[in-house]
Amino acid sequence: MISEHRKPLNKQEILNSIWTSLWKYFGLKEASRVGLWLVDINFLEGFGIIRCSHQTKEIVISALTLITEIAGNKFVFSPIKTSGTIRSIQITKNLFLEKNKKNINDIQIIDIS
Secondary structure, three states: OEEOOOOOOOHHHHHHHHHHHHHHHHHHHHHHOOOOEEEEEEOOOOEEEEEOOHHHHHHHHHHHHOOOEEOOEEEEOOOOOOOOOHHHHHHHHHHHHHHOOOOHHHHHEOOOO
16 A cells, blocks of 8 residues: 555545445446455555455456545555465565565655655
8 A cells, every 4th residue: 555645544444445446447246246355454564455255356456456546645555465365465464574674664655746
């Protein structure tokens, strides 16, 4: 997640923007197949885990990349990795954060004016 402001959004605002993107670009029929869950989100680290059906993974990734604004703030989702299980993606997330602990503050907030 890349945002122009450090003010954390709440989970409901993020979910609403994801659902809006799904409905807008893929329609209600496709959106109803997604099975979307926001498993984990950490605004300070700029990472989150989203759960969805394996059959609709590409639709969710596309919907995330099409989001440009949340609650009036410019916002970019950049999917890094997909996995078959929540456990393995949490392990991958932790390894990534440990490797990049020094640089995470530099890449988290970028001015996208």
